[in-house]
Amino acid sequence: MFIKLLAFSIFISVNIYAEKISYNGYRLIRITPTTENHIQLLDSWEDNPNFDVWNRIKTVGEIVDVVLSPSAFEKYEPLFKLANLKYTILNENIQNILDAEESSMRRNAQNRNIVGKYSRYPEIVNFINNIVFDNPDIASSYSAGNAKTYENRELKVLVLKTSTSVKSVWLDCGIHAREWVSVATCVYFIDRLIKDFRNGDQMATNLLGYYEFHILPIVNPDGYEYSHSTSRLWRKNRRPNSGSSCVGTDLNRNYGYQWMVAGASNNPCSDTFAGPSADSEVETKAVEKAINDKLGNWDAFITIHSYGNFWMVPWGWGKPQIPDYNDLYAISKIGADALKSVYGTKYSIGSPANLLYAAAGGSFDWTYGIAKIKYSIALELRPGQGEADYTFGFVLPEDRVPSVGEETYIGLKTMIDAIRNLK
Structure with a gap:
């Protein structure tokens, strides 16, 4: 196992920096x-x-x-x-900040531990496989939807549970390719939850004693790899569009609930192209199948994006308030307050349509509206407006990853435990 991992790490360190599209002068x-x-x-x-x-x-x-x-x-x-x-x-x-990001990643490339880093898809799959190998009592994995993406990648889901776990929590990251800190945060969450559980942390013990966690670190592996290898600011997946030279669908506009009602495009060249039809994409169908396979057992669905420091509840598609808004706001505030206690990072709470903009076809609208998962939550991680890092946007320096991971882990862990305590 160690020899394979070492060889793999050397391969990644040599090949991680393929020639990229230049953003010089952007x-x-x-x-x-x-x-x-x-x-x-x-x-x-x-x-x-x-x-x-x-x-x-x-x-x-x-x-x-x-x-x-x-x-x-x-x-x-x-x-x-x-x-x-x-x-x-x-x-x-902006090529300057991309160069700085790449330079920091080069310095860390020889470090085989991917926690706290912007890691590639094969490294994260290997990370999941190693966790399953090292923790057979609590860890397993599966391929969401038993499907492969257009570029033949699987959507690898890690499951963490104990013999007493009765309900389920879903956590996913990386639905938009360029949001690297999202993916890194899912990796951090996995690592920290296991360590806390092994060290006897009471909250982690309680959580794994009641919940099985399904964690998908990269919803959009094709787009994510393309953002590493070729175009840093790529957002969509990589499936070609019939009748167009433009590639990709915005997976967070593709879910089949209020599809194309607002904030989505029918132009295949747009970054918010919603796809040729609702639920058209392999990635969308795979996540929906994973949710439907345990329908009625989910206590929470959490999807992580960047950036802006927002803790969001449905709806994304429009401004009407959901019936459970007060309950979701209260539980979100518990999480946001816990997150703030770590480094003082402030999050705004509310629905995307009211905090930001209306955007239909999002995953957490589908899980709330169709799968009936009451606690459907979306986070937009750092940087937030007014922070020193705000102009980095999607290109948050890699050395911020551990801090973002830690505060997000504490916030989510506290929120999920509050949901558990409602039982």
């Missing part, structure tokens, strides 16, 4: 819409593949961060001026 700009016409204009541009919105378009007075290539900046700058749409340049060349 600017990160901050736009401040001051009229409804500005919002409509931004909405009309959002589908354009050369207008990469990092934090979505909300309402008048709310900032919108956008990445533009040199040619795109030449195109849009006159339009900004014509519309009197104010903007500032936050970063003249």
Whole structure:
């Protein structure tokens, strides 16, 4: 086992940095819409593949961060001026932060322990396999949906449970390819929960005594690998679209509940392309099958994204308040307060449609609306607006991973235990 792992690590360290698309000269700009016409204009541009919105378009007075290539900046700058749409340049060349991220990863490449790192898909599969091998009393794994992605990768789910586990909790990460800190946080959660359980931590013991955890660290392995090997800011999966040269579907717009109602695109070139139909993607179907296979047994569904520091409850598709809103808000506050106690990181609580923007076809709307999992929760991890790291956006430096993992683990563990105590 050790020899195989060592050889694998050497292979990864040699091959982890394939030639990538350069973002040299790409600017990160901050736009401040001051009229409804500005919002409509931004909405009309959002589908354009050369207008990469990092934090979505909300309402008048709310900032919108956008990445533009040199040619795109030449195109849009006159339009900004014509519309009197104010903007500032936050970063003249985002390749600099990508280079810094890559440099930090190179320095850590020889470290075989992937916890606290931005690891590749094969490393994470190997990590899960080793956990199952080393912890046969509590760990097992399966392939969600017994299916393979377009590029022939499996969706590897780790199960952690004891002989007394009666109910289930689902945790997934990495539905959007470029959100690397999400994937790293799932890995951290796995490692820490096992260590706490082995060390006799009371809360971890109680949790594994009652719940079986199903943890899928990478919902979108094809897109995730592509974001490592080729295009750092890739978001969608990698399945080609019929009749278009543009590749990929936004998996968090593809779930078959209120599909295409809001915040999703029918343009295959858009980052928010919802797919040719609801539930069209292998990854979507695989997660739905895994949930349906234990329907009625789930106490919580948690999906982790980045970025913005948001602790969210349904709905994503629109602003109507769910019947269980007060219960979900209260349980979320317990988690967010516990997270804040670690490093002081503040999270806003509420629904995506009210905190951010309406976006239909999301996984936690489906689990709440169709699978009837009451405690369906979505997190947007660091960095949050007002923090020193905010302009890193999706390219959060790797050395922040352990801190993000720790605070998120404490927050989620505390929230899940509060759900358990409701029984």
